[in-house]
Amino acid sequence: MRKNSVKNTRVNGEVQRVLAEIIRGGLKDPRISPWTSVVAVEVAPDLKSCKAWISVLGDEEVRKSTLQGLKSAEGFIRRELARTINLRNTPDITFVMDxxxxxxxxxxxxxxxxxxxxxxxxxxxxxxxxxxxxxxx
CATH class of the missing domain: 1.20.5 (Single alpha-helices involved in coiled-coils or other helix-helix interfaces)
Known part of the structure; x- marks a missing residue:
């Protein structure tokens, strides 16, 4: 699968949608701000890795705690992503502050x-x- 193919674009959009739902409704970590949004997602063509750009409304302290909460919940998020989206491989998610x-x-x-x-x-x-x-x- 090429990086800019139609299939990769659709996978990126679907992963972004599901990640936003998981972060909004599935996580109960108090460190994660309720004003967290998934701005963009880039899944590698081999479906092994994924970069998710996250935007948080608030000051620097809120951003840092949200990023720590997301990193600690990475396993849960990945499991929920695998349960929701049927992909050949479930990508490792790297959260990047946008x-x-x-x-x-x-x-x-x-x-x-x-x-x-x-x-x-x-x-x-x-x-x-x-x-x-x-x-x-």
């Missing part, structure tokens, strides 16, 4: 700040021109 959502939110806040600062800097210029035009009439 920071792209947090990065996007941070950049959005910075853009909003720049726009607000830009509007503030242009506001006095407009008021000065309007006062000058009123005085000319």
């Amino acid at each position: 920071q792209s959502i947090e990065y996007g939110v941070n950049m959005s806040h910075k853009i909003d700040e720049v726009i607000a600062a830009d509007e503030q800097s242009q506001k006095p210029e407009n008021e000065i021109t309007e006062e000058t035009e009123e005085g000319d009439e």
